[in-house]
Amino acid sequence: xxYREVLSSKVTExxxxxxxxxxxxxxxxxxxxxxxxxxxxxxxxxxxLSQDVDTEDKINDxxxxxxxxxxxTTFKSSxxxxxxxxxxxxxxxxxx
Numbered sequence: 866x867x868y869r870e871v872l873s874s875k876v877t878e879x880x881x882x883x884x885x886x887x888x889x890x891x892x893x894x895x896x897x898x899x900x901x902x903x904x905x906x907x908x909x910x911x912x913x914l915s916q917d918v919d920t921e922d923k924i925n926d927x928x929x930x931x932x933x934x935x936x937x938t939t940f941k942s943s944x945x946x947x948x949x950x951x952x953x954x955x956x957x958x959x960x961x
Contacts, residue, residue, distance in 0.1 A: 924956050924960050927956055928956050928957060928960075931952060931956070932953065935949050935950070935953070
């Protein structure tokens with residue numbers, strides 16, 4: 866076996882190794898992307914869970930709190946006041 870043949874076989878082995886490495890890296894990248902998607906979904910679910918008002922009693926309590934805030938707060942802008950009014954209307958629509 867000549868030196869050139871040895872080098873050629875080593876180069877071929879390196880190419881195979883690099884292809885395997887590339888395939889594994891692509892798998893790792895795909896798994897990491899899937900993890901990111903799941904983490905974002907988890908984060909969004911926790912956000913919505915903490916913001917959800919799920920029972921009628923909680924909805925009514927929230928409406929009363931917002932009404933109290935609306936009556937007893939001086940707002941710097943009408944946007945803040947409108948935001949509370951809109952939230953109250955949305956909550957009232959949820960109550961049967």
